[in-house]
Amino acid sequence: MIVKFTKFExxxxxxxxxxxxxxxxxxxxxxxxxxxxxxxxxxxxxxxSAEGVSPGTVVQMSGYKVGHVTSTHLISQNKxxxxxxxxxxxxxxxxxxxxxxxxxxxxxxxxxxxxxxxENGGKNILAAGAEIPAVESxxxxxxxxxxxxxxxLASFESLAQSAKVVGEAFADGxxxxxxxxxxxxxxPLLVNLNRMSIEVTKVTDVALKKKRxxxxxxxxxxxxxxxxxxxxxxxQEAPDFAMSMAHIVENLNVLTREFKKITPAIATxxxxxxKTSLRAVEALDEAVVLLKAMQRSFFIRGSVREVREEERKRxxxxxxxxxx
Numbered sequence: 001m002i003v004k005f006t007k008f009e010x011x012x013x014x015x016x017x018x019x020x021x022x023x024x025x026x027x028x029x030x031x032x033x034x035x036x037x038x039x040x041x042x043x044x045x046x047x048x049s050a051e052g053v054s055p056g057t058v059v060q061m062s063g064y065k066v067g068h069v070t071s072t073h074l075i076s077q078n079k080x081x082x083x084x085x086x087x088x089x090x091x092x093x094x095x096x097x098x099x100x101x102x103x104x105x106x107x108x109x110x111x112x113x114x115x116x117x118x119e120n121g122g123k124n125i126l127a128a129g130a131e132i133p134a135v136e137s138x139x140x141x142x143x144x145x146x147x148x149x150x151x152x153l154a155s156f157e158s159l160a161q162s163a164k165v166v167g168e169a170f171a172d173g174x175x176x177x178x179x180x181x182x183x184x185x186x187x188p189l190l191v192n193l194n195r196m197s198i199e200v201t202k203v204t205d206v207a208l209k210k211k212r213x214x215x216x217x218x219x220x221x222x223x224x225x226x227x228x229x230x231x232x233x234x235x236q237e238a239p240d241f242a243m244s245m246a247h248i249v250e251n252l253n254v255l256t257r258e259f260k261k262i263t264p265a266i267a268t269x270x271x272x273x274x275k276t277s278l279r280a281v282e283a284l285d286e287a288v289v290l291l292k293a294m295q296r297s298f299f300i301r302g303s304v305r306e307v308r309e310e311e312r313k314r315x316x317x318x319x320x321x322x323x324x
Contacts, residue, residue: 040085042128043086043091043132044081044129045100045113045134046075046082048079049078050072053102053113054072056069057069057111058110058113059086059115060113061090061093066087067084067085067090091125094126095117096123096124096126098126099118100135101114
């Protein structure tokens with residue numbers, strides 16, 4: 001059976017066929033333009049959460065769409081493996097040190113994977129299937145999400161409780177006055193600290209000038225070295241020095257106590273000491289004159305000679321052992 005088409009049906013068929021061909025051509029052109037038939041390189045990364053990420057999520061590089069997420073897998077708590085493809089032409093730009101930042105282009109909407117180049121300009125290109133580390137980022141939607149808002153509110157509640165405790169503590173008038181006094185004393189303290197720092201700086205400058213501090217430390221080192229050499233010899237030559245020093249110190253303490261006792265008496269007679277000493281000297285002079293006059297007397301002149309002769313012999317006996 002032969003089907004015959006009318007002229008109108010033939011014209012309509014031509015238009016339909018042309019439309020189909022044009023649609024297929026447009027589809028192929030769009031697919032080629034979007035790189036659907038271009039070779040791709042596979043990569044993966046790990047995220048703590050897959051919120052806002054799903055198969056089809058855009059992967060971009062410097063604002064250009066270079067791929068999309070292919071799949072997500074739950075590995076463990078807070079660890080999601082994300083597989084994604086990148087056009088091979090752009091994959092040649094991904095090197096060691098590159099990172100992925102997951103962000104939202106706008107306040108609302110799906111997230112995108114933004115591939116960031118290495119800051120150090122890595123030269124080794126990542127192989128297919130390699131891992132690209134992810135950089136954590138937070139946006140407004142995540143901050144306002146219940147998960148993070150709950151932790152934030154819990155922290156805020158703890159802060160409010162602490163503020164309440166502080167407020168109740170300073171509600172007491174005495175504590176408030178003590179706080180005011182402490183604040184009043186802070187400024188003088190800061191002034192003194194500033195002054196002390198200035199003085200310390202001056203001392204340090206003087207010590208460091210012409211390497212004085214270095215000379216002092218060198219001399220101290222030399223002195224300590226010499227003392228280290230002398231102490232063993234000192235212990236060997238004078239082992240009882242420490243005990244003797246203890247006795248000396250004890251005697252000094254006793255002498256100090258006794259001197260404290262006689263100090264008031266000395267202070268009492270101190271104004272008359274010059275006159276008393278002058279009189280004592282005059283009395284000695286008179287005694288010498290008297291003795292010389294008595295020596296010239298006839299009665300004791302012979303006795304004086306005998307005494308002098310005995311003293312001379314006694315002195316000779318004392319000198320003889322020393323000369324031997």
